[in-house]
Amino acid sequence: MLNEKPQVVCLMGPTAAGKTNLAIEMAEKHGYEIVSVDSALIYRGMDIGTAKPDLEMQKRAPHRLIDIKEPTEVYSAADFVSDAKNEIEAILKRGNKPLLVGGTMMYFNALIKGLAKMPQANPEVRKDIEKEAAEFGWSHLHQELERLDPESAKRIHPNDPQRLQRAIEVCRLSGRSMTDLWAEQQQSAGDYQFASIAVMPEERSVLHDRIQQRFDIMMEQGFLAEVEALYARGDLNVDMPSVRCVGYRQIWAYLAGECDLDEAIYRGVVATRQLAKRQVTWLRSWENLQVFDTFDKDLLSKALKSL
Incomplete structure (x- = not known):
């Protein structure tokens, strides 16, 4: 008997692996609508350091669940699950295909496997x-x-x-x-058929180089000024999830006089590489995951054929 549940595609991968480019191609040519699965892209005013899709990219393929919170606000995995399900349902009603894209593995896990009954923060x-x-x-x-x-x-x-x-x-x-x-968590995947794919370079050293290059480009684009604007607001501090985002925390430390700029940049690159390593560790244990090389010339066709 065929599975009649609607398919939801989850496109995962470590930071700087090329997820966004593949997602936009899938959206432009094959009827997918993108829902962001990223705990940093939710924040308004945090664009450069999060590698947020720019206006041109979003014209080509709108991204849901970005710019939905102020940096002062907290956003939980439970919030994401609720919002993502609403977006999925809206996309399906329009006759299109949901494509969840990002690297926040905890969000993917919560959506696909359900949320455990954890005690509230004390x-x-x-x-x-x-x-x-x-x-x-x-x-x-x-x-x-x-x-x-x-x-x-x-x-x-x-x-x-x-x-x-x-x-x-x-x-x-x-x-x-x-x-x-x-x-003990209850399964929440009952309404959908989740298909998980991932994109990443085959060599870790290549991913490390891409992270370094992207951080350099972010600095050229004005990342320092972006963090300076956040720092000057006066209502943010280093204990907030937004400021703790990779890259922001390290530049914040420079602005607070804890290190010089070169050291902050170095720490930011190292922290981003550590994040990528944790993401890859998650992916290695992910069930039924199809992994594709970032540089495969037939990446789009191979990814589509796997679904």
């Missing part, structure tokens, strides 16, 4: 965790997570305080690990 517990981090360092808390939730500790880098804090908070509030709670 300001007091978070304050205690931040106090411990200031006194003993985040690596100390990562060691605690290794004891409480070894699987999450493998996925979460010691230098990723936002996710590390949340994993420990969940353990302390629920008395259970985030891994156990995810295992």
Whole structure:
């Protein structure tokens, strides 16, 4: 019996892998509509450092779920799932095909596999965790997570305080690990048939070079001025998810006098490469994923044939 559920295509890949170009080709020539799956593209006024599709690109292929929040606002995986489902339904009603594109693997995971029943954030517990981090360092808390939730500790880098804090908070509030709670989650893929494809260069060194080149181009395009404008607002700080975005956090440190500009740029490139490594790690464990080389001359046709 044929699967009668509507197909939703998920186009994944590490940062700077070439997802946007492939997505626009699919949208222009084959009836797809793009929904962004990116935790940084949601913010208004954060364009250059997020490699947000420019106006010309968006004229060719509009992107949903970008520029939907101010940098002061918080946006959760649950918010994304709700918004993405609304966009998917609207696209299907127009008779077109949904194409979800991005590198925020947590969002893809939440949409496809469902959201676990996690305890809500607790300001007091978070304050205690931040106090411990200031006194003993985040690596100390990562060691605690290794004891409480070894699987999450493998996925979460010691230098990723936002996710590390949340994993420990969940353990302390629920008395259970985030891994156990995810295992009990309800499946939410019932309404759709998800097809997952990914694009990336075959050689990691090539991806590293592309990241360096893209960061250099962003600086030429005015990334420093973009972060200066955010810094000057006065209502943002380094603890906010928007400012913690890769690249922004490092340039913010320069503006705060913590390092010189060359060092900030170097740190930004290193942090972006670390992000790409984490994304690739996610993708390697992704079920039923078709992976294509960024530089394949027949990339578009091969990607389409796989769906």
